Amino acid sequence: MIEPTGLRARKKARTRDALADAAISLFLAHGFDEVSVSDIAAAAEVSKPTLFRYFPTKEDLVLHRFADHLGEAARVVRDRGPGVPPLAALHRHFRAALDRYEPVTGLNDHPAVVEFHRLVFTTPSLAGRLTQYMLEDEQALAEALDPGPDIRARLGAAQVIAVQRVLARANWQKIADGRTAREVHPEAVTDAELAFARLR
Missing domain, CATH: 1.10.357 (Tetracycline Repressor; domain 2)
Incomplete structure:
Protein backbone atom coordinates (compact mmCIF):
# COMPACT_ATOMS: atom_id res chain seq x y z
CA MET A 1 0.00 0.00 0.00
CA ILE A 2 1.32 3.46 -0.92
CA GLU A 3 1.36 5.90 1.97
CA PRO A 4 -0.37 9.21 1.14
CA THR A 5 2.04 12.13 0.84
CA GLY A 6 0.20 14.16 3.49
CA LEU A 7 0.39 11.33 6.01
CA ARG A 8 4.09 10.79 5.30
CA ALA A 9 4.79 14.50 5.85
CA ARG A 10 2.87 14.49 9.13
CA LYS A 11 4.79 11.44 10.35
CA LYS A 12 8.09 13.10 9.47
CA ALA A 13 7.03 16.26 11.30
CA ARG A 14 6.05 14.22 14.38
CA THR A 15 9.39 12.40 14.33
CA ARG A 16 11.25 15.68 13.96
CA ASP A 17 9.36 17.22 16.89
CA ALA A 18 9.91 14.11 19.04
CA LEU A 19 13.67 14.19 18.37
CA ALA A 20 13.92 17.89 19.18
CA ASP A 21 11.80 17.55 22.34
CA ALA A 22 13.93 14.65 23.58
CA ALA A 23 17.11 16.59 22.89
CA ILE A 24 15.96 19.80 24.56
CA SER A 25 14.77 17.89 27.66
CA LEU A 26 18.20 16.27 27.97
CA PHE A 27 20.04 19.54 27.35
CA LEU A 28 18.00 21.39 29.98
CA ALA A 29 18.53 18.61 32.51
CA HIS A 30 22.24 17.97 31.93
CA GLY A 31 23.67 20.83 29.85
CA PHE A 32 24.27 21.00 26.11
CA ASP A 33 27.90 19.92 26.19
CA GLU A 34 27.23 16.99 28.54
CA VAL A 35 24.70 15.28 26.24
CA SER A 36 25.91 13.32 23.21
CA VAL A 37 24.08 12.68 19.96
CA SER A 38 24.05 9.01 20.96
CA ASP A 39 22.24 9.92 24.20
CA ILE A 40 19.58 11.79 22.20
CA ALA A 41 19.14 8.99 19.67
CA ALA A 42 18.75 6.47 22.49
CA ALA A 43 16.21 8.62 24.32
CA ALA A 44 14.20 9.06 21.11
CA GLU A 45 14.62 5.38 20.19
CA VAL A 46 16.12 6.06 16.76
CA SER A 47 19.53 5.45 15.20
CA LYS A 48 22.14 8.19 14.90
CA PRO A 49 21.87 8.18 11.07
CA THR A 50 18.10 8.71 11.40
CA LEU A 51 18.66 11.62 13.78
CA PHE A 52 21.13 13.23 11.37
CA ARG A 53 18.64 12.91 8.51
CA TYR A 54 16.38 15.31 10.42
CA PHE A 55 19.01 17.53 12.04
CA PRO A 56 22.42 17.98 10.39
CA THR A 57 24.08 19.23 13.60
CA LYS A 58 23.56 18.90 17.32
CA GLU A 59 22.92 22.65 17.51
CA ASP A 60 20.08 22.36 15.00
CA LEU A 61 18.20 20.13 17.46
CA VAL A 62 17.79 23.22 19.61
CA LEU A 63 17.72 26.04 17.10
CA HIS A 64 15.15 24.60 14.69
CA ARG A 65 12.63 26.60 16.74
Whole structure:
Protein backbone atom coordinates (compact mmCIF):
# COMPACT_ATOMS: atom_id res chain seq x y z
CA MET A 1 0.00 0.00 0.00
CA ILE A 2 1.32 3.46 -0.92
CA GLU A 3 1.36 5.90 1.97
CA PRO A 4 -0.37 9.21 1.14
CA THR A 5 2.04 12.13 0.84
CA GLY A 6 0.20 14.16 3.49
CA LEU A 7 0.39 11.33 6.01
CA ARG A 8 4.09 10.79 5.30
CA ALA A 9 4.79 14.50 5.85
CA ARG A 10 2.87 14.49 9.13
CA LYS A 11 4.79 11.44 10.35
CA LYS A 12 8.09 13.10 9.47
CA ALA A 13 7.03 16.26 11.30
CA ARG A 14 6.05 14.22 14.38
CA THR A 15 9.39 12.40 14.33
CA ARG A 16 11.25 15.68 13.96
CA ASP A 17 9.36 17.22 16.89
CA ALA A 18 9.91 14.11 19.04
CA LEU A 19 13.67 14.19 18.37
CA ALA A 20 13.92 17.89 19.18
CA ASP A 21 11.80 17.55 22.34
CA ALA A 22 13.93 14.65 23.58
CA ALA A 23 17.11 16.59 22.89
CA ILE A 24 15.96 19.80 24.56
CA SER A 25 14.77 17.89 27.66
CA LEU A 26 18.20 16.27 27.97
CA PHE A 27 20.04 19.54 27.35
CA LEU A 28 18.00 21.39 29.98
CA ALA A 29 18.53 18.61 32.51
CA HIS A 30 22.24 17.97 31.93
CA GLY A 31 23.67 20.83 29.85
CA PHE A 32 24.27 21.00 26.11
CA ASP A 33 27.90 19.92 26.19
CA GLU A 34 27.23 16.99 28.54
CA VAL A 35 24.70 15.28 26.24
CA SER A 36 25.91 13.32 23.21
CA VAL A 37 24.08 12.68 19.96
CA SER A 38 24.05 9.01 20.96
CA ASP A 39 22.24 9.92 24.20
CA ILE A 40 19.58 11.79 22.20
CA ALA A 41 19.14 8.99 19.67
CA ALA A 42 18.75 6.47 22.49
CA ALA A 43 16.21 8.62 24.32
CA ALA A 44 14.20 9.06 21.11
CA GLU A 45 14.62 5.38 20.19
CA VAL A 46 16.12 6.06 16.76
CA SER A 47 19.53 5.45 15.20
CA LYS A 48 22.14 8.19 14.90
CA PRO A 49 21.87 8.18 11.07
CA THR A 50 18.10 8.71 11.40
CA LEU A 51 18.66 11.62 13.78
CA PHE A 52 21.13 13.23 11.37
CA ARG A 53 18.64 12.91 8.51
CA TYR A 54 16.38 15.31 10.42
CA PHE A 55 19.01 17.53 12.04
CA PRO A 56 22.42 17.98 10.39
CA THR A 57 24.08 19.23 13.60
CA LYS A 58 23.56 18.90 17.32
CA GLU A 59 22.92 22.65 17.51
CA ASP A 60 20.08 22.36 15.00
CA LEU A 61 18.20 20.13 17.46
CA VAL A 62 17.79 23.22 19.61
CA LEU A 63 17.72 26.04 17.10
CA HIS A 64 15.15 24.60 14.69
CA ARG A 65 12.63 26.60 16.74
CA PHE A 66 14.35 29.77 15.57
CA ALA A 67 14.54 28.37 12.04
CA ASP A 68 10.76 28.74 11.83
CA HIS A 69 11.41 32.49 11.83
CA LEU A 70 14.24 32.44 9.28
CA GLY A 71 13.55 34.97 6.56
CA GLU A 72 10.64 36.45 8.50
CA ALA A 73 11.82 40.06 8.20
CA ALA A 74 12.27 39.63 4.44
CA ARG A 75 8.76 38.15 4.15
CA VAL A 76 7.30 41.09 6.09
CA VAL A 77 8.92 43.52 3.64
CA ARG A 78 7.86 41.55 0.54
CA ASP A 79 4.27 41.09 1.77
CA ARG A 80 3.67 44.63 3.02
CA GLY A 81 0.70 46.56 1.64
CA PRO A 82 0.96 49.18 -1.09
CA GLY A 83 2.42 52.45 0.13
CA VAL A 84 3.68 50.95 3.42
CA PRO A 85 7.37 51.74 3.95
CA PRO A 86 9.52 48.68 4.80
CA LEU A 87 10.52 49.99 8.23
CA ALA A 88 6.90 50.73 9.16
CA ALA A 89 5.91 47.17 8.22
CA LEU A 90 8.77 45.70 10.27
CA HIS A 91 7.91 47.91 13.26
CA ARG A 92 4.24 46.93 13.11
CA HIS A 93 5.17 43.25 12.84
CA PHE A 94 7.50 43.37 15.87
CA ARG A 95 4.94 45.29 17.91
CA ALA A 96 2.23 42.74 17.09
CA ALA A 97 4.59 39.94 18.14
CA LEU A 98 5.14 41.70 21.49
CA ASP A 99 1.38 41.94 21.99
CA ARG A 100 1.13 38.17 21.35
CA TYR A 101 4.01 37.50 23.77
CA GLU A 102 5.85 35.53 21.09
CA PRO A 103 8.98 33.79 22.41
CA VAL A 104 11.08 35.18 19.55
CA THR A 105 10.63 38.70 21.05
CA GLY A 106 12.01 37.53 24.40
CA LEU A 107 8.71 38.63 25.98
CA ASN A 108 7.43 35.26 27.18
CA ASP A 109 7.59 34.07 30.76
CA HIS A 110 6.62 30.43 30.33
CA PRO A 111 9.28 28.61 32.41
CA ALA A 112 10.22 26.29 29.53
CA VAL A 113 10.73 29.28 27.20
CA VAL A 114 12.84 31.15 29.75
CA GLU A 115 15.03 28.08 30.32
CA PHE A 116 15.25 27.42 26.59
CA HIS A 117 16.56 30.95 26.00
CA ARG A 118 18.97 30.60 28.91
CA LEU A 119 20.33 27.42 27.31
CA VAL A 120 20.81 29.17 23.96
CA PHE A 121 22.35 32.38 25.29
CA THR A 122 24.78 30.66 27.69
CA THR A 123 26.05 27.90 25.37
CA PRO A 124 28.76 29.29 23.05
CA SER A 125 28.16 26.86 20.18
CA LEU A 126 24.41 27.58 20.23
CA ALA A 127 24.96 31.34 20.40
CA GLY A 128 27.37 31.05 17.47
CA ARG A 129 24.91 29.05 15.39
CA LEU A 130 22.17 31.57 16.22
CA THR A 131 24.45 34.32 14.93
CA GLN A 132 24.71 32.41 11.64
CA TYR A 133 20.90 32.34 11.43
CA MET A 134 20.83 36.10 11.99
CA LEU A 135 23.38 36.68 9.22
CA GLU A 136 21.17 34.67 6.86
CA ASP A 137 18.18 36.77 7.96
CA GLU A 138 20.19 39.92 7.35
CA GLN A 139 21.11 38.83 3.81
CA ALA A 140 17.50 37.89 2.98
CA LEU A 141 16.22 41.22 4.31
CA ALA A 142 18.83 43.17 2.33
CA GLU A 143 17.72 41.39 -0.85
CA ALA A 144 14.06 42.13 -0.08
CA LEU A 145 14.93 45.81 0.34
CA ASP A 146 17.03 45.87 -2.84
CA PRO A 147 17.67 42.83 -5.08
CA GLY A 148 21.22 44.18 -5.68
CA PRO A 149 21.62 44.59 -2.76
CA ASP A 150 23.55 47.84 -2.53
CA ILE A 151 25.43 48.94 0.58
CA ARG A 152 22.48 51.00 1.89
CA ALA A 153 20.19 47.96 1.86
CA ARG A 154 22.83 45.82 3.56
CA LEU A 155 23.44 48.45 6.24
CA GLY A 156 19.70 48.91 6.80
CA ALA A 157 19.11 45.17 7.07
CA ALA A 158 21.99 44.77 9.53
CA GLN A 159 20.59 47.55 11.71
CA VAL A 160 17.05 46.08 11.75
CA ILE A 161 18.26 42.58 12.66
CA ALA A 162 20.55 43.99 15.37
CA VAL A 163 17.72 46.05 16.85
CA GLN A 164 15.41 43.03 17.01
CA ARG A 165 18.16 40.96 18.65
CA VAL A 166 18.91 43.63 21.28
CA LEU A 167 15.23 44.16 22.08
CA ALA A 168 14.57 40.42 22.44
CA ARG A 169 17.61 39.87 24.63
CA ALA A 170 16.66 42.83 26.87
CA ASN A 171 13.13 41.49 27.29
CA TRP A 172 14.36 37.99 28.10
CA GLN A 173 16.87 39.29 30.66
CA LYS A 174 14.17 41.18 32.58
CA ILE A 175 12.04 38.05 32.70
CA ALA A 176 15.02 35.85 33.63
CA ASP A 177 15.58 38.27 36.53
CA GLY A 178 12.14 37.35 37.87
CA ARG A 179 9.61 39.73 36.33
CA THR A 180 6.48 38.64 34.46
CA ALA A 181 5.91 39.22 30.75
CA ARG A 182 2.89 41.40 31.56
CA GLU A 183 5.00 43.60 33.84
CA VAL A 184 7.71 43.96 31.19
CA HIS A 185 5.31 44.50 28.25
CA PRO A 186 4.92 48.34 28.59
CA GLU A 187 8.71 48.75 28.76
CA ALA A 188 9.19 46.39 25.82
CA VAL A 189 6.77 48.47 23.74
CA THR A 190 8.49 51.73 24.76
CA ASP A 191 11.91 50.26 23.92
CA ALA A 192 10.65 49.08 20.52
CA GLU A 193 9.17 52.51 19.76
CA LEU A 194 12.47 54.17 20.65
CA ALA A 195 14.53 51.66 18.64
CA PHE A 196 12.45 51.90 15.47
CA ALA A 197 12.29 55.70 15.76
CA ARG A 198 16.09 55.76 15.82
CA LEU A 199 16.21 53.46 12.81
CA ARG A 200 14.00 55.89 10.90
